[in-house]
Amino acid sequence: MNKELILTKLPAGLLVNISYASVRGQDNEPGAVQRLLNPKRIESIKDFTLEGGDYPGAIILNWVSTTNPLRKINQTISLSNTPRSAQIIDGQHRIAGIKAAISVSEDVASLEIPVAIYENLTTKECADIFLAINTEQKTVPRSLVFDLYGIASESVIDPAAVRARDIATYLNEAEDSPFADQIKFPGISKRKGGIALSTAVSSIKPLVEDKGSFEQIDIFELERQKRIIFNFFTAIKEKYQEDWDSKNNIFFYAAGFAGAMEFLQLKLLPYCISKGSFTVETIVKTLNFTQSSLIFQSEVKGMGGTAAQKHVYQKLVDIFNPDNKTTKAIEI
Template sequence: MTDITLPCIPLKQHGRSFFLLNMPAELVARISYAAIRGKDNEQGAVQRVLNSRRISKIKDFALSGGNFPNSIVMNWVEEGGLTYDALSNTISFAPKPQLAQLIDGQHRVAGLAEAMEAAEELKALDLPVAIYSNLTTQECADIFLAINTEQKPVHRSLVFDLYAIADEQMIDPAAARARDIALELSEGGAPYHGMIKFPGEAPRKGGVALSTVVTSIKPLIEKNGAFDQVALSTLENQSRVIINFFGALQNIYGELWFERQNAFMFAAGFSGALEFLSSRLLPYCVTKKSFRTEIIVDALSMTAEDLILQKEVSGKSGSEAQSYIFSRLDEVFDKGDVADEYDF
């Protein structure tokens, strides 16, 4: 089999040498494989069993024109099969299956392999590749852990904020809409004006992170979510319901609404309130055929003695605090006259 020669950059980090190079996706898929920990009895077996759902998502991402800028990391295991020429800074090898284990990128390679079957042009897609040679299992584990634990993903608030400028193919539509509602909630005169923490702002006590707002709103507005099931499908109607709900709470709290003692100015209060909106208040308002603020105020028969304060949830875990907020709202919820006899 004819050797392939590719330009490369030799590097060394902490005593380990490796090569960086550009390799077409078809070649990457042809020469690499995943050695599964606990299944394959060989040095360098650190990978997990492939996840078919993740592979399918990567396939769709590749077919939609997605980019793959992160390096595929390999451990070359073919003894004597890789030749480096220091004068030309090239490596040469005869391409065949199972020349190199995949230390990082096995799902990307598998997803691209499936995508190439549907779109042949992807075979020529340039991929950055890092190639180590003859690493031990411990060395492979060190590299795998460095990539998957030390190089932590960015904060979700930044991810959601970037949806405003990212290409459409990269965006989670429900999360992007939830971010739009978050912006409306934080506008002047809105119930959370100045209280939603966007990326780049100075840290402060109190207020709700954008990530919390988006992850709390998203289940309500995604396809087949709570709003969709009652025909609240437009951004305008969805945002109006949420703003009216928090506006009703703001009316009840009055001057205390923006104070730090108000539990709704913190993450658990916000999340617990939206859980209550989804499971209790939404069906109630549907039966009333109204989401007006005054209807919600009437349903929440809260007095000054009923206000939920942050000191009540202090010391509780996030999930405990959220459940407590839900329970306290449920206690003051006046469902009105509900039929207790049904015709079956």
């Protein structure tokens, strides 16, 4: 497709007024390639905008209005502020989020947004552009995203991911950690085994996010959260003894780490809170590992990621031997 493309910038207030999303399967008009809006994502973009977030990537529009044509003279364009003049090809959630931000603060309307404008595209041409953006352009590796959260501005970070990254960093850097130098941050040389930062963060997030597992048991402090996870894996390491350092150790792989974190979240946390203790000793007593019940990477060879994770989780459930007597004081 060799269509003329206009690159410009428009005030946010003008942009949200002249543009609209044409939803595939719902709107009967050429160029309908959009999906239904996600309210949660709109709310997130609204907050990002109100906090002063930047928009370096262009919104892509298909100018369709016959009553409000683009007027081009030399290197400038002019247009009237007429609703439904341009279909959104890419950026409908950004525009909806910016519109929501304007409803809170009128100052946002003057924010200048980069825009790329095509004119009178067919549905096929809109689909080609939409697919090129959403399938051909590769996303940034998740490990790099989570790593950059450690240095990025507060307005663009995911707080739960930052907390999970801090815990993963602690597991990787503490000299006595079972995962010392086993969390793979961006930039390190590739090797077999070890936990990708993206796996560690994604597995830890359900515990540390807002209304997550730790918050539900009133464990808010980073030091206590990271120590609970540290103690859990230290207890498993004690059971494995010399087999912990084996290259066949399931917990040095994604399925093992993720399965273990699922077990911690669903089984061990409720038990430890009932006992009032998250110490290594308390956890060790619940893990009825024998030499024959140790879990190794070779067991999940050929399994998909989800199946392997569930296998590890179920094996941990099978050896879980809780003492149902309860106490009140919490010890970590």
